[in-house]
Amino acid sequence: MKFDVIVVGAGPSGAFTAYNLAKNDYQVLLLEKESLPRYKSCGGAVSLKVKEIIGDIDLNNIIEDEVTKVVFTHNFQQPIDIDFYKPFTYMAMRDKFDNFLVKKAKKAGAKVIDSSQVVDLTRYDNQYRVKTEQEIFTTEYIVGADGVKSLIAKKLGLMNDLEYGVAYEKELKAGEERLVMQRGIIHLDYGMIADGYGWVFPKGNNLSVGVGTFKDGISLKKKLDVYIKEEGLSDSQVIRAKGHLLPIGGDKRQLNTELGLVVGDAAGLVDPLSGEGIFYALKSGLLASQVLDSVLSGRGSLDEYTELVNQQILTELKKAKLVSKIFFPFTKVAHKLFSKKEWILKQLIKIIYGEESYDDLYSSFKAELPFLRFKS
Numbered sequence: 405m406k407f408d409v410i411v412v413g414a415g416p417s418g419a420f421t422a423y424n425l426a427k428n429d430y431q432v433l434l435l436e437k438e439s440l441p442r443y444k445s446c447g448g449a450v451s452l453k454v455k456e457i458i459g460d461i462d463l464n465n466i467i468e469d470e471v472t473k474v475v476f477t478h479n480f481q482q483p484i485d486i487d488f489y490k491p492f493t494y495m496a497m498r499d500k501f502d503n504f505l506v507k508k509a510k511k512a513g514a515k516v517i518d519s520s521q522v523v524d525l526t527r528y529d530n531q532y533r534v535k536t537e538q539e540i541f542t543t544e545y546i547v548g549a550d551g552v553k554s555l556i557a558k559k560l561g562l563m564n565d566l567e568y569g570v571a572y573e574k575e576l577k578a579g580e581e582r583l584v585m586q587r588g589i590i591h592l593d594y595g596m597i598a599d600g601y602g603w604v605f606p607k608g609n610n611l612s613v614g615v616g617t618f619k620d621g622i623s624l625k626k627k628l629d630v631y632i633k634e635e636g637l638s639d640s641q642v643i644r645a646k647g648h649l650l651p652i653g654g655d656k657r658q659l660n661t662e663l664g665l666v667v668g669d670a671a672g673l674v675d676p677l678s679g680e681g682i683f684y685a686l687k688s689g690l691l692a693s694q695v696l697d698s699v700l701s702g703r704g705s706l707d708e709y710t711e712l713v714n715q716q717i718l719t720e721l722k723k724a725k726l727v728s729k730i731f732f733p734f735t736k737v738a739h740k741l742f743s744k745k746e747w748i749l750k751q752l753i754k755i756i757y758g759e760e761s762y763d764d765l766y767s768s769f770k771a772e773l774p775f776l777r778f779k780s
């Protein structure tokens with residue numbers, strides 16, 4: 405059978421692309437190498453700004469917690485509590501969250517095949533042949549939603565110069581008292597690791613504790629053990645421990661060819677300050693499906709996808725990259741500043757849920773830290 409679009413990878417970017425296309429009656433195949441639902445190493449923070457792109461999809465049944473408060477520390481010292489008194493981030497288990505979107509895609513009419521790793525992609529005439537370990541499929545258009553080390557991006561000749569960070573996470577079974585104390589609250593520590601941060605996130609009956617950095621050569625396992633000790637969680641049972649690469653977003657690149665494009669991590673769309681990737685995975689999936697819809701209806705070209713991502717995602721991530729370059733080398737100074745001017749941290753949270761932009765934060769940094777040199 406020939407498909408209009410084959411989407412490779414059933415994370416949020418792929419599942420949401422497939423869902424939107426299937427809703428519009430296109431013949432869509434979603435291929436996933438793992439058996440679904442699949443585990444994904446992730447903090448599971450899904451910012452409330454996803455609401456603006458998921459439309460009428462109701463996430464209520466898959467939300468483990470709603471975050472209203474953050475405690476920021478610098479190298480485990482000087483806590484600054486920022487209470488928003490209203491949710492700004494959902495917490496989700498990625499196996500449930502991603503599979504929920506896959507089920508939506510299936511219900512909308514997409515064909516989903518899991519345990520099916522794509523091993524090759526070849527173009528002939530005006531179509532692609534997609535080879536899995538078991539079968540060969542043909543398609544008019546191909547979407548690479550296959551994550552940070554995307555085979556599809558490689559085959560399309562895209563994303564050659566992507567840079568990576570890395571994050572390592574443990575899911576802990578903490579005691580009841582700690583779980584209750586942590587409900588609705590996240591802890592973020594910068595200063596304990598260069599160019600990154602540590603986190604404690606509540607996830608229903610567990611806690612996600614992790615460290616991530618955009619710098620090379622750091623032993624994350626050791627850093628995480630120290631962080632877990634400082635958080636008083638050394639006695640907690642470890643349910644899972646896993647690390648994964650993070651693409652560093654913020655640079656404009658070509659994200660499509662004539663008949664193919666990349667979304668989510670495969671397109672390098674992770675916020676270089678916060679590490680947030682789920683929102684950008686969903687947003688790029690939505691943009692991809694809109695452009696594919698036009699092209700399949702005989703209007704325009706896939707180049708519009710790269711333009712839209714540049715305008716609607718990368719302009720913002722570029723600012724995030726600038727802020728990260730200013731913030732990470734000076735976390736100590738910044739933390740002192742934040743303790744006097746909590747509104748800067750509030751602004752950061754407003755960016756997370758979509759009420760403000762990195763432009764606003766960038767301007768605040770410029771105004772407050774004039775001794776630093778800023779380049780746009």
Ligand SMILES: Cc1cc2nc3c(=O)[nH]c(=O)nc-3n(C[C@H](O)[C@H](O)[C@H](O)COP(=O)(O)OP(=O)(O)OC[C@H]3O[C@@H](n4cnc5c(N)ncnc54)[C@H](O)[C@@H]3O)c2cc1C
Pocket residue numbers: 412413414415416417418435436437438442444445446447448449450451520521522523549550551552555570571572573614646647648649650667668669670673674679680681682683685
């Ligand atoms: C430790 C850690 C913590 C994080 N915490 C957060 C957080 O709290 N909030 C947040 O917003 N972001 C977080 N991120 C980033 C976030 O996880 C990613 O940005 C997000 O998963 C990107 O979604 P995606 O659909 O593009 O890719 P993925 O979720 O990586 O999905 C890609 C899929 O493609 C499949 N695949 C790969 N190759 C093939 C192939 N050849 N054939 C078929 N299938 C294939 C994979 O199995 C996978 O299911 C974190 C990342 C890490 C590493």
